[in-house]
Amino acid sequence: MGIRGFTSFVDSNNNRLLQDHNLHCTRVVIDGNNFYHFLYQYLHVKHHYGGDYDVFYKKVKEIFQMFEECDIKPFIVFDGxxxxxxxxxxxxxxxxxxxxxxxxxxxxxxxxxxxPILAYETFKTVLVDMGVPYIVCDFEADSQIVKLANHWHCPVMSNDSDFFVFDLRGGFILFDYVDFRLASPEDPQTGKTYHCLSVQLYHIDHFAKEFPGFDKTLLPVIAVLLGNDFIESSLFENFFHTLKSAWSKSLPQRHQRLAAILSWCEDYKSWEDAVEKILTYVPKESRDNLRLLIHRCIRFYIDLEESFSLSDFFDSDSNTALQQRTDEIKSYNGSLAPSWFISAHRSGAIHPFFLNTVVLHRNVLLTQVENMKVASSYSTSERIRQVMYGILLKDDSCTPIDNLSGPSQDTHILEYTRDESKNLKKTLLESVNSLPNFGQLPGLSQLGNISTGQRVDMILEVLSVPNTFLELWSPPLQLLACVIVYWILQSQPKVTRYHYHALLVCIILLQSKTRIRQLKQNSRHYKHEQETEDVSKDDILSSTSNEGLSDPKTQSKQSCQEADPISQICVRSACEKATESQLTQFLQKVDKHHAKFAPVTKCSPVESAITHGSSQFQACLLDGLHINQLLQSPLEHPRPHTFFSGVFLYNFTKELRSRSKPLSYISDILGPKSPMSAVFTQMESFISKHIGEDCFQETGTGKKNSKKKGKKKGDKKKTDYAKSDVRSENSDNDLPEMVQAACELDNRFSCLLLDV
Known part of the structure; x- marks a missing residue:
C-alpha cells in the first residue's frame, strides 16, 4: 500500500529514526511481492525487451545464498x-x-x-530451488506478515511504508537500507568473525522517543491524514489549513505537513478522539461516510485479522493450516470455492489471478513494452483465458434475468487492458463452456474427478496441438512446445520466422550455458579423482548428467536422460552429448547477442515490430502456465529462466532479419555437426510441419541496400527459409557491429508501484 511521504521523512531523519544493525542468525519475514519488484530493479536486470529471466534467476539465487551464509532464515509471504x-x-x-x-x-x-510479466514465476522458481519457504495470503498480506513476525519476535523486510505504522516487536527493515554485500565483523565477546548484512533498523519505539509528547497509538491517524491506497489526503484540506508548528518551517516543504500533524497529535491520547476532532472540519453531510472510511483504514493497522495461521503453516510444516477457514471465501455470486482450490492458492500452486477471477469476476492484464498501435499482446492468448473462465465460473453460474439483459459481470469476466490509443479499456469477456473434442468443461468442484490424461487432452485442444505432437517432446519441453505452436498460429499481427527461430536458439543457448557451468564445476570437483583414478571423460560426463539441471519438484527429474533421443526431443540431453569445445565455441559466437545491451534512446528506440512478437509469446506462455496450474499441473511446468532472455531474443531476431541466409547462419553458430545443431533441426522441423507455411509474416531482410540489391537479397532470404538445410556448412561472413553495453541511467525504484 504505502503512506504518502512517510519513507522520505524517515530517510531525511535516518540518523534519528534508524539504528545500525548487523543482521544474522535470525528469522526474517519478507514481503514477497515487494521483494521481487525491488530485486528486479535493484539488480539492474534489463526490462526493455520483455525480461532477462535467466539473469534475474541467477542474481536472486545469489541473494538467497547470501542469506544462507549469514544464517538468516527468510520466510516469504505474498499478497493474494x-x-x-x-x-x-x-x-x-x-x-x-x-x-x-x-x-x-x-x-x-x-x-x-x-x-516483466514472468518475474513472479521466475522468483518463485528460485524459492523452490533454494528450499525457501513461502505462502500466499488470501488477500493483502500486511496484517498477517505483522502477526507472524511478532509471533517469532523477528524483523519484517519490505519497502512498504505501511510497516512504519505497525507495532513490530522485532522492528522493520526497508530494502533500501540493506547493504546486500557480505560483511564480516568481529564478535566483541568471542573475538570470532561472522557473516552478516549491514542494515538500518526502524522500530516504532524509536519514533516515539524522538517525539516525546506523541503517543505511538496515533500513528495510524497520521497514515490516514497523509493518504494511502484507501483514502486521499485531499479530503482533509480544511483541517490542514488550521495546523501550525513552530519548528516545521525549518523542514523541507514536503515534510512540513507531517511534522505539523505530529505536533497536533500531542493533544490527544486516543485515535478515536483525534478522528472526531478532524471530522469537525468536514461538511456535516459527508461526516458519517468519511468516519466509516477513516475507521476502516485505522483498523487495518490495529486489528490484525488473519484468514489462516501462517505460524501454523511454517512451524509445523504441515498443510493443515491451508484448510483453515476456507469456507469464508465466496465467489462473486455467493457460492463457496472448493477447499482444494483455496489450499492451492495459499500454497502458491496456482496464481492469484484465479482468486480474482472467482471472487471479483475481474482481472487487470499488465501491459508490456510492445507495439502500442495494435491490439494488446493479450488478445493472442484470449482463447486460453476464455477456457479458464469457463472452468472457474461453472460452479458460480448466474443466469441473466432475460435474454435482452445482455452480458454482465455476473456471467462474464471484466478484463482491463489497453487499446490501440494507449488508453485503459474494459472488456466483458465471455467464457468458453465446452470444447469440440472434449465436451462440456468441468467446474472447480469436478476437476478432482478428471483423470490426468483428460486434463492433458484439455490443454492440447486449447493450444491446438494433437497428442501425437506432444509425444515428440521430452516432459520439460512439452508445454513450452505447445505454447510455441499456439503463439505462432494465433498471433495477430503474425510473428516472423525470425522470432520463431530466435526463440529456439535461445532455448539451446540457456541450456548450453547451464551445461558449461556444470562441466566447469565438475572439472574442479573431480580433479583429484582424475589424478588418482583412470576415469575417462565419458565416465565423468555420465556420472554428472543428472546433477543440477532440473527443478527438484518436477515430476520427472530424469526425463531427458530416460527419453529416447530419436523419438523425443530433449535439449538438455543434446547439450550433455556436446563436447566442452562445441559448447564453448557456440557460446562465444552468440555472446555478443546475449551479453550486450544496446542503449535505448529517442534516437534509437525499441523496435516494436520485434518486441511485440516476444510480448505475444509471453502472454501466451503466462496463460499457458496458468491453465496448467488450474488443471493441477498434468504437464511439467516450464521454467522461464531456462528458455527466455529478452536481450538475446531482441538482438538475435534483429540479427537474423539482417541475414540473407538466416538458417545457414544459425547452423554456423550452433556448429554444423554438433548435437545443438541437430536438436535445433528436430525442433524446427516438428513445429514447422505442424503449423504450415502460411502462419508467418513475410518480411525482407533488414539491410539497407539499394532497391535492386534489396529485392535480390529478399529473394535469397525467402529461398533460404524454404529450401536450405539448417546443417549446411555455408554461412555468412559479414558480421554485424558489436553492440555496446548501456550505462544504467534509470531510477531503480521509480516504477515499483506501477505493477498491479
Whole structure:
C-alpha cells in the first residue's frame, strides 16, 4: 500500500529514526511481492525487451545464498487477490493506466522501468530451488506478515511504508537500507568473525522517543491524514489549513505537513478522539461516510485479522493450516470455492489471478513494452483465458434475468487492458463452456474427478496441438512446445520466422550455458579423482548428467536422460552429448547477442515490430502456465529462466532479419555437426510441419541496400527459409557491429508501484 511521504521523512531523519544493525542468525519475514519488484530493479536486470529471466534467476539465487551464509532464515509471504469490497480498485486502475503510458514511453526510447510479466514465476522458481519457504495470503498480506513476525519476535523486510505504522516487536527493515554485500565483523565477546548484512533498523519505539509528547497509538491517524491506497489526503484540506508548528518551517516543504500533524497529535491520547476532532472540519453531510472510511483504514493497522495461521503453516510444516477457514471465501455470486482450490492458492500452486477471477469476476492484464498501435499482446492468448473462465465460473453460474439483459459481470469476466490509443479499456469477456473434442468443461468442484490424461487432452485442444505432437517432446519441453505452436498460429499481427527461430536458439543457448557451468564445476570437483583414478571423460560426463539441471519438484527429474533421443526431443540431453569445445565455441559466437545491451534512446528506440512478437509469446506462455496450474499441473511446468532472455531474443531476431541466409547462419553458430545443431533441426522441423507455411509474416531482410540489391537479397532470404538445410556448412561472413553495453541511467525504484 504505502503512506504518502512517510519513507522520505524517515530517510531525511535516518540518523534519528534508524539504528545500525548487523543482521544474522535470525528469522526474517519478507514481503514477497515487494521483494521481487525491488530485486528486479535493484539488480539492474534489463526490462526493455520483455525480461532477462535467466539473469534475474541467477542474481536472486545469489541473494538467497547470501542469506544462507549469514544464517538468516527468510520466510516469504505474498499478497493474494484483491479484496472484494473494491477499496483498492481506484489505485489499481490508476497504476494500470500509468503502466500503459510508461510502456509506450519506453518503447519510444524514454526512461522508465516496467516489471516483466514472468518475474513472479521466475522468483518463485528460485524459492523452490533454494528450499525457501513461502505462502500466499488470501488477500493483502500486511496484517498477517505483522502477526507472524511478532509471533517469532523477528524483523519484517519490505519497502512498504505501511510497516512504519505497525507495532513490530522485532522492528522493520526497508530494502533500501540493506547493504546486500557480505560483511564480516568481529564478535566483541568471542573475538570470532561472522557473516552478516549491514542494515538500518526502524522500530516504532524509536519514533516515539524522538517525539516525546506523541503517543505511538496515533500513528495510524497520521497514515490516514497523509493518504494511502484507501483514502486521499485531499479530503482533509480544511483541517490542514488550521495546523501550525513552530519548528516545521525549518523542514523541507514536503515534510512540513507531517511534522505539523505530529505536533497536533500531542493533544490527544486516543485515535478515536483525534478522528472526531478532524471530522469537525468536514461538511456535516459527508461526516458519517468519511468516519466509516477513516475507521476502516485505522483498523487495518490495529486489528490484525488473519484468514489462516501462517505460524501454523511454517512451524509445523504441515498443510493443515491451508484448510483453515476456507469456507469464508465466496465467489462473486455467493457460492463457496472448493477447499482444494483455496489450499492451492495459499500454497502458491496456482496464481492469484484465479482468486480474482472467482471472487471479483475481474482481472487487470499488465501491459508490456510492445507495439502500442495494435491490439494488446493479450488478445493472442484470449482463447486460453476464455477456457479458464469457463472452468472457474461453472460452479458460480448466474443466469441473466432475460435474454435482452445482455452480458454482465455476473456471467462474464471484466478484463482491463489497453487499446490501440494507449488508453485503459474494459472488456466483458465471455467464457468458453465446452470444447469440440472434449465436451462440456468441468467446474472447480469436478476437476478432482478428471483423470490426468483428460486434463492433458484439455490443454492440447486449447493450444491446438494433437497428442501425437506432444509425444515428440521430452516432459520439460512439452508445454513450452505447445505454447510455441499456439503463439505462432494465433498471433495477430503474425510473428516472423525470425522470432520463431530466435526463440529456439535461445532455448539451446540457456541450456548450453547451464551445461558449461556444470562441466566447469565438475572439472574442479573431480580433479583429484582424475589424478588418482583412470576415469575417462565419458565416465565423468555420465556420472554428472543428472546433477543440477532440473527443478527438484518436477515430476520427472530424469526425463531427458530416460527419453529416447530419436523419438523425443530433449535439449538438455543434446547439450550433455556436446563436447566442452562445441559448447564453448557456440557460446562465444552468440555472446555478443546475449551479453550486450544496446542503449535505448529517442534516437534509437525499441523496435516494436520485434518486441511485440516476444510480448505475444509471453502472454501466451503466462496463460499457458496458468491453465496448467488450474488443471493441477498434468504437464511439467516450464521454467522461464531456462528458455527466455529478452536481450538475446531482441538482438538475435534483429540479427537474423539482417541475414540473407538466416538458417545457414544459425547452423554456423550452433556448429554444423554438433548435437545443438541437430536438436535445433528436430525442433524446427516438428513445429514447422505442424503449423504450415502460411502462419508467418513475410518480411525482407533488414539491410539497407539499394532497391535492386534489396529485392535480390529478399529473394535469397525467402529461398533460404524454404529450401536450405539448417546443417549446411555455408554461412555468412559479414558480421554485424558489436553492440555496446548501456550505462544504467534509470531510477531503480521509480516504477515499483506501477505493477498491479
Amino acid at each position: 487477490g484483491y479484496e472484494a469490497d473494491g477499496k483498492k480498485l481506484k489505485t489499481t486502475l490508476t497504476r494500470a493506466k500509468n503502466r500503459i503510458h510508461l510502456a509506450g514511453f519506453i518503447s519510444h526510447g524514454g526512461r522508465g522501468r516496467i516489471l
